[in-house]
Amino acid sequence: MSTNKDITLDDNFDLLIENGDFVVSPSDQQHVNCIFLAHAGEYKQFPLIGFGASRFLKKTTASKQKFLRELTIQLEMDGYVSPEIENDFENLIIKV
16 A cells, blocks of 8 residues: 555646645555656656656557566656566556
């Protein structure tokens, strides 16, 4: 179970607000989702962070090994040691 907490984002990556205040909740899965979707350079404070999943969607020759290696490196850069990655591209599950 996650012990890290952060301001929560909704499904559209907007701030989740309830009763006029930010919602704070466990955040590991949210962080993984953001790293997975973001491209390197999108986080100005940490320009090397960002997997950029759309890069692999556009390539017809994307190898599974390269995909998993780069994703693991990105998650480890954010402190997720030995993330567990299951299934293929279509049904990807990332456990931290």
